[in-house]
Every structure is written in C-alpha cells, then in structure tokens.
Amino acid sequence: MVQILSGKAVAQKLKQDITVEIDILKSKGVIPTLGIVLVGDEEDSLSYANSAKKRCETLGAGCNIFKFPAGINQDDLEKKILELNENRDIHGYIIMKPLPSQINEKRIAEIIDPAKDIDCMTPKNIAKVFAGDNTGFSPCTARAVMEILNFYQIPIEGKRAVIIGRSMVVGRPLSMMLLKQNATVTICHTRTRDLAKEAKRADILIAAAGKAEMVTKDMVSPGTVVIDVGINFKDGRMVGDVLYEEVEKLASAITPVPGGVGSVTTMVLLKQLVETCRK
Amino acid sequence: MVQILSGKAVAQKLKQDITVEIDILKSKGVIPTLGIVLVGDEEDSLSYANSAKKRCETLGAGCNIFKFPAGINQDDLEKKILELNENRDIHGYIIMKPLPSQINEKRIAEIIDPAKDIDCMTPKNIAKVFAGDNTGFSPCTARAVMEILNFYQIPIEGKRAVIIGRSMVVGRPLSMMLLKQNATVTICHTRTRDLAKEAKRADILIAAAGKAEMVTKDMVSPGTVVIDVGINFKDGRMVGDVLYEEVEKLASAITPVPGGVGSVTTMVLLKQLVETCRK
Numbered sequence: 001m002v003q004i005l006s007g008k009a010v011a012q013k014l015k016q017d018i019t020v021e022i023d024i025l026k027s028k029g030v031i032p033t034l035g036i037v038l039v040g041d042e043e044d045s046l047s048y049a050n051s052a053k054k055r056c057e058t059l060g061a062g063c064n065i066f067k068f069p070a071g072i073n074q075d076d077l078e079k080k081i082l083e084l085n086e087n088r089d090i091h092g093y094i095i096m097k098p099l100p101s102q103i104n105e106k107r108i109a110e111i112i113d114p115a116k117d118i119d120c121m122t123p124k125n126i127a128k129v130f131a132g133d134n135t136g137f138s139p140c141t142a143r144a145v146m147e148i149l150n151f152y153q154i155p156i157e158g159k160r161a162v163i164i165g166r167s168m169v170v171g172r173p174l175s176m177m178l179l180k181q182n183a184t185v186t187i188c189h190t191r192t193r194d195l196a197k198e199a200k201r202a203d204i205l206i207a208a209a210g211k212a213e214m215v216t217k218d219m220v221s222p223g224t225v226v227i228d229v230g231i232n233f234k235d236g237r238m239v240g241d242v243l244y245e246e247v248e249k250l251a252s253a254i255t256p257v258p259g260g261v262g263s264v265t266t267m268v269l270l271k272q273l274v275e276t277c278r279k
Numbered sequence: 280m281v282q283i284l285s286g287k288a289v290a291q292k293l294k295q296d297i298t299v300e301i302d303i304l305k306s307k308g309v310i311p312t313l314g315i316v317l318v319g320d321e322e323d324s325l326s327y328a329n330s331a332k333k334r335c336e337t338l339g340a341g342c343n344i345f346k347f348p349a350g351i352n353q354d355d356l357e358k359k360i361l362e363l364n365e366n367r368d369i370h371g372y373i374i375m376k377p378l379p380s381q382i383n384e385k386r387i388a389e390i391i392d393p394a395k396d397i398d399c400m401t402p403k404n405i406a407k408v409f410a411g412d413n414t415g416f417s418p419c420t421a422r423a424v425m426e427i428l429n430f431y432q433i434p435i436e437g438k439r440a441v442i443i444g445r446s447m448v449v450g451r452p453l454s455m456m457l458l459k460q461n462a463t464v465t466i467c468h469t470r471t472r473d474l475a476k477e478a479k480r481a482d483i484l485i486a487a488a489g490k491a492e493m494v495t496k497d498m499v500s501p502g503t504v505v506i507d508v509g510i511n512f513k514d515g516r517m518v519g520d521v522l523y524e525e526v527e528k529l530a531s532a533i534t535p536v537p538g539g540v541g542s543v544t545t546m547v548l549l550k551q552l553v554e555t556c557r558k
Contacts, residue, residue, distance in 0.1 A: 110403070124389070127402035130409040130455075131447055158472045166458060168410055175454075175466075176409075179445060182470035184477060187454075191461035193437045198463060 003253040007263030010151045014267040021274045022060045032277045033062030035084055035093030040070030045096040055266055070100050077103060078111060085113040092118035092276040118272040129173045132180035137272050142173040144264035145227055154225050157182040162199055164188045165208030170229050174206060207241035217246040226251040229261050282532035286542030289430045293546040300553045301339045311556045312341030314363055314372030319349030324375040334545055349379050356382060357390060364392040371397035371555040394558060397551040408452045411459035416551045421452040423543035424506055433504050436461040441478055443467045444487030449508050453485060486520035496525040505533040508540050
C-alpha cells in the first residue's frame, strides 16, 4: 500500500513550531516581519503576495508588501533594496520574479543583505548551499522537499537519489542538500540518454522537470519514494510532473499534487523568516 | 589500445595560447601579474609558490609572493587582502592554504575581490560555478579536468559522468561543470553503497577521492574514460586514486599520475590570470 506523503501534514507541523517561535520572539518585543517586493502588476505575483500576507497574519507574523511600478529603473530599485537592508522592521524579504526586462536581476540579487535573503537569491547563500553549509538560507522549494523527507523519516544516507531537473531553485540546490545527507545523487535533465533507466535506479526519485505528468510507470521501480515538485496545469486542473494514477501503484511513498511539496513551500519561507530573527 | 590523456600535452597547448595572450597584453603595456599570499613557512606552500613564480616568468608574466608571519592576526591579514584588491599591479591572486588556526578562512574568502579571485574562493565565483555561469573563475583543478576532456575532444553531452569525491575544489564544482556540458552526473562518496556498481556505469569516471589507488579493475567497465585527480604518495612514489596498471587495461582513455591532471592545474591558474586582464 502506497504511503501518501501529505505536504499539508508537514506544513501543519511546521506551523506549530513556527507559532511557538513567533510567540517567544513576541515576548521579547520582536514581531518577525516579511517583506515582499513586487514590481509591476503581474497577476500571479500579486495573488502570491496576498496569500503570503494572509499566511503571515494567521501565524502572528507581520508582512509588508513593497509595490513598485513596472517602469522602475535599476538605480531606483537598487535604492529600495538597500533601504530594505537597513529597515529594522523587516527581518527577511523576497523579491517576486520575473522582474521587468529593464532590471538587471543579477545585480539586484547581489545587493540583498544575505542575512535577510530568505529565498536564497544572494551569491553568499547560494555558495553555502553548494558547500553544504547550513548557516545560510536555502531555496524554499528545495528545502520543502527536505522537510517532507525528514518529517516522514525517509532514510537518505547511502540511498540513490535521482533528480530530474537542474534549475537553480530546485534541481541543483536539492542535489547538494541530498548529498549533504549522504545520498548518492544523480542529476538528470533534457539531455539525459535513457532517462527511464536512470530514474528506475532511484531509491528516491525527485521530479522537478516542470513538464506535466512526464514521469510514467515505466520510469519507476517498485518501492521507490517519489517526490513530485511539479506544478502544471492541464485540461484545467493542477497536475505534477508525475503521472500519479500510474506511479502510485509502484511507489512505496508519493507526494500528491496539489497537497504535496507546494503546500510546504510558504511555511518554509516563514520558518526561514523566524530563523533570521534568531541569527 | 588505451589512449593516454597526457596532461603535459594539454599544458603545452595552454602555454602556447597564454603566451600569445600575454604578448598582446604586453603590447598594450599590461604585464599580467599573479599575487601569491603565503602565511607562515609551510614547506609545501613555499615550494608551490616558488615553482608558480618560475612558471610565470617563463611565460613572461609577473609574480609577486606576499609573505606574512604565521602569527599574523585576522585584522592585519584582512587589511593586506584589501590592499591586494586595490593594488593595480596585481591582476589576480591566490591564498595558499591551510591558513593558521587563528585566521577565519571564510571571512578572508569573502573579502577577496571576485574579479581577482582566480582560484575561486569567493562566494560570488562559487555561486557562478554552481549556476553554470561562465563569467567567473573556476577552481583550477576542476577546470584542468575540463581542459583535458576538451583537448582530447572526449564527448560529454548525454554521457554518464560518475565522480568519486565531493570536495569544494574538485568533486562539487566538477559535477556542475560537467552538468553544464549536458552530462548526466552522479556524485559518489564514502557513504555510497556499492561504489563499484555506480562507478561501472560511468562513460566518464572521475576519481577525486584522495585515496591512493582505490579505483581498481572491478570498478571500471571496458571503454570508460578515466580521469585521475588524485595525488598521493605511497612507498615513496606518487600515485593517483586509480590503480593504473589494472585500470589502463580496461579504460578507453586514462590520465597518468604524474603527468595528468596535476600538470594542467598551474597552467589553468595562469589562463585565469590572463582572463582577469581581459575582463
């Protein structure tokens, strides 16, 4: 019988822990407050920001949305970022992407204060993830996967982890986080020959390709732990990178979509927000 | 018949290219000059520094060794590093490790000017290697491996590369550099179960474990390209991480030790030195 790795359960546990931490911080006069930098009027970003704000309020944390016009120039945006670095009422912040084309995103990332960089955009935090140094912050989605594995006490050490996808927000950082936990890690991608054969070798299979239902039954060995990071829309419904109906029959454990990794990501962001207050 | 991947041939070709570049720079009044920071009197570091200096001179580049007492404190060493950043006569520099125990190596790495960081110690250059961004500098040994693969036109795209070792100077950066070239990359280490089985799947096998002659014939499939990054001393002679006599009978191509990767590393450093002058 397949074990459903519910992201909601993980998020619930994280929420409890975070609430306790926030209460302690509040008793010391600190209200952990998230900043969200929003440039322009992109619908998705706006809706994410509003939902994150509600989430913060539910937990007793603060949230300020810093909204700037789509036409803002590089210098002005950099000034706003530097102000956020100095703003003692904002403990950590994220910048919604994509930024408008006139903005040099790399230069923006470089001026974020690493101590407030709770979505791991700065070179300093990225380098720490690469080095397996836990003193920084990780990309929230990659860490959400680790939180799920830890919550369900899935053994990682010595296991073969196969990751499909090599993005800077999931595949690459996750490969280093699994390596840090002593997995033997294989990174696959669009140029991998015989992907099915590679995937079938996995004890832990991470689907982070961003392609709807691309992991089918012929890519999964019986007993595999399958983590589906994908969020895709197909025929009006949300689906992952895994063809769930097929793969759940083979997997020993699997994350659903929705209700899997995606449910944990925002809570990881808030966990990292609380961590900034401790550092 | 096994192909011997001579590092010396690669170094020779790099030397030619670098000499041409140095001549061009000199005609513009620039003498590319390497700085070597040496703290204390460690025999090995001193001998490396002196040999690098000779190498520079042979090529027409400059080299200054900055020697500081073993007892130097953090503040003083940081001041010296900041001076090197400002020193317009030094185009790139390296810091010999290990540093004495009173020195916080991480803080030193963070203040190096990334534009002069030709051995990839700064978070900014490390993050670039991780992201597959070629605009920075790579750890010299990892890049030496890539230079060898390129020189001998070993196909990388779609190939299975298996790396034994996960250090920040070879295993991790090399995994990202091979990924960038579209290899399917597996990272193995001391906690990998059934290392032989993993290694046998390699089209390109990189031995970077730092353990003398640990890669034996039962870990290599016929036709594998074997790159030996190890430099170990055993019974008074230099040996790699690969048991050469056994593995050369199976490999399609193999780097010798000595005369393999190690022969290329210093030339890569000088290549990166010349690149600093172009940037």
